Amino acid sequence: MITEICFEDVLLESAKEVFETMIYMSVEQCPDCITVEGETLLGSITFTGSIEGCMAICCDKDCAKTIACNMLAMEGDDGISQDEIRDAVGEIANMLLGSLKASLLKKNVGNLDVSIPCVVSGRELTSSLGEGSVEIIMPIYIDESVAELILQYRIAK
Amino acid sequence: MAKSLLLVDDSATMRKIILRTLRMAGLDIDSFEEAGDGNEALEKLKDKPVDIILCDINMPGMGGLEMVKEVRKMDSCADTKIVMISTESAEELIEGVLADGANGYVTKPFTPESIQENLSPFMN
Ligand SMILES: [Mg+2]
Numbered sequence: 001m002i003t004e005i006c007f008e009d010v011l012l013e014s015a016k017e018v019f020e021t022m023i024y025m026s027v028e029q030c031p032d033c034i035t036v037e038g039e040t041l042l043g044s045i046t047f048t049g050s051i052e053g054c055m056a057i058c059c060d061k062d063c064a065k066t067i068a069c070n071m072l073a074m075e076g077d078d079g080i081s082q083d084e085i086r087d088a089v090g091e092i093a094n095m096l097l098g099s100l101k102a103s104l105l106k107k108n109v110g111n112l113d114v115s116i117p118c119v120v121s122g123r124e125l126t127s128s129l130g131e132g133s134v135e136i137i138m139p140i141y142i143d144e145s146v147a148e149l150i151l152q153y154r155i156a157k
Numbered sequence: 158m159a160k161s162l163l164l165v166d167d168s169a170t171m172r173k174i175i176l177r178t179l180r181m182a183g184l185d186i187d188s189f190e191e192a193g194d195g196n197e198a199l200e201k202l203k204d205k206p207v208d209i210i211l212c213d214i215n216m217p218g219m220g221g222l223e224m225v226k227e228v229r230k231m232d233s234c235a236d237t238k239i240v241m242i243s244t245e246s247a248e249e250l251i252e253g254v255l256a257d258g259a260n261g262y263v264t265k266p267f268t269p270e271s272i273q274e275n276l277s278p279f280m281n
Binding site for chain 2: 017018021022068071072073083084087088090091094095097098099101102105111114116
């Protein structure tokens with residue numbers, strides 16, 4: 001039953017899998033009062049299936065740069081372009097949803113079709129899901145940086 | 158014997174990660190080409206068939222599932238091995254693409270070990 005799934009746990013496990021396996025960065029949940037400040041990047045990807053919605057990661061630009069440098073195994077961060085940073089954040093969103101989907105498959109949610117990731121400057125993820133939708137915002141530490149995992153979903157009609 | 162390789166993924170970051178992982182896994186690759194989607198990959202294959210294609214599924218333009226079918230129509234790529242690397246993990250989807258002509262499947266996120274394990278049968 002979808003209503004019995006703890007999406008917070010699934011979300012955190014997905015983030016740990018992606019960051020620890022592919023990027024060699026640690027992930028811990030941090031207190032809810034901590035939020036991402038300043039100029040931010042938002043990588044999001046939508047899905048449809050027995051549940052539908054959107055998953056996103058939001059972090060400040062320094063955190064995004066650190067993540068991208070780790071992904072590319074760069075020593076310093078001087079040579080990295082804005083395009084590379086955006087591409088890295090998009091691919092993180094893609095892998096996060098991939099990992100989330102795999103966990104949900106094991107919980108018999110069925111397969112979800114996913115979009116191509118989208119990366120924008122800013123932090124507002126507007127939901128068009130309407131009534132009956134659920135939003136989870138989970139602040140996490142990625143090494144020492146703060147990011148937010150966002151999941152909006154509803155059970156499809 | 159060293160192999161030629163075509164890496165197809167819409168994310169340039171992911172292409173770099175995969176290339177680095179191949180090096181870490183010690184696989185013997187002598188020539189290496191990249192493409193950002195299936196259409197670009199097919200263009201490159203027309204000019205120059207390769208031994209191994211590593212292919213993402215979720216890409217704008219032509220995705221990986223369609224690309225596998227197209228590659229399997231090309232006589233020049235009859236011996237080419239195709240290994241999918243994707244965040245998709247549904248069994249039916251994996252079985253489907255293997256039936257369509259892919260030779261291996263690695264799920265993202267991946268480890269160097271899983272890449273090595275899936276590619277080493279095609280390296281001899
Ligand atoms: Mg992709």
